[in-house]
Amino acid sequence: MDKLEINKQDGDLLKIAVLCGDSAQHAYLIEQLSQYFSIVGVVIETDNAQMKKLWGKKRYRLWLYRHYHSIKRKWNGDALARRKFFQESNLSKASTEEIPTLMPECVNAPIVATTLREWQADIIISSGVMFIGKKVRNASAPIINLHTGVLPYYKGNQCIFFAMYNNEFDKIGTTLHLVTDKLDGGDVISIAKPEVLANDNDEALYAKSAKSGISRLIEVLNVLNSQGQIELSKQDDAGKMYSHMDRTPWVDMKYYFKKKFDINKSSLFNSAIRDN
Incomplete structure (x- = not known):
């Protein structure tokens, strides 16, 4: 089993940089990390910035x-x-003023790599940003991503929804993995799964998965802080890549009626929870 190792002075708090979006869970992530570690800076790629980037690249359908x-x-x-x-x-x-914050036009803007080198973090945490390019990946420290979905089975976006859609309740959760040149393909550090209740919808399970993933991240970082290393597991080629474009209005409608009329839903749910 491979390991991720960092070099830092004994007794010093782990220095963390964050690459994140501007949603509520990202504010929670920063607030939680700041209670235990030293955040040297935050790069915020806003939803508006991401949408402008897609439009500029003529990715109109996405x-x-x-x-x-x-x-x-x-x-x-x-x-x-x-x-x-x-x-x-x-x-x-x-x-706050105590945490240097950068809001670039995209996470791969040249200023991001330059700023990360200046911050000199021990580790970088990413959540809710677009694909991280080579210059940012190689700028400073290793990057740990919080992927809301269970890898390698559910990659990309809308992973919680499609796990529910496929009645795979045991594959609902958040995966901590290293960021590489392959989207959601880096070595896995840990998988956190929330409690799944029969009346949870995909939004509730997304939020619960994100929160459990942040809690697991803090546990992992505490190990890294005290021991200087954490274990990694290779991913296999199982699973599927999902996109926002896969969740069409037709898919939403089918899922609505599937929940409303599927008489096997309860037995499938209970079976999945027992197996988990």
Whole structure:
């Protein structure tokens, strides 16, 4: 089994840089990390910046589906539910004057790699940003990503939803893995799974998975802080890559009626929970 090792002075707190989005769970992530470690800086790639990047690259279909999901989440109350779950609606509390904060046009902007080198973090945490390019990956320290989905089975986006859609409740959770040149393909550090209740929807399980993943991350970082190394596991080629474009209005409608009329749902759920 491989290991991730870092060099730091004994007795010093782990120095962490964060690459994240601007959603409620990212504010919670920063707030939690700041209680235990030294955050040397935060790079925030906002949702608006990501959408502008997609439009600029002429990825209009993906832009449209992300816009569709954003409107739908506001309309059905999921966006508000997540803010209430994490008790934070933006990064104003987390991004204080004590934490240097950079808000670039995208996570791969040249200034990001330059700034990471200046911050000299022991480890970098990523969550909710677009694919991290080579220059940022190689700029400073190893990067640990919080992927909301169980790798290697569910890669990409909308992983919690599609695990539910496929009745694979045992594959709902958050995976901590190293960032490499392969999307969601780096070595796995740990997988955290939340308690799954029969009445949970995909938004509830996303929020619970994200929170359990952050708790597991702090446990892992405490080991790294005290021992200077953590164990890694190679991924195999199982699983599938999902995109926002895979969750079409037709898929949403099918899932709605599947939940409403599927008489086997309860038995499938109970079986999955027992197997987990």
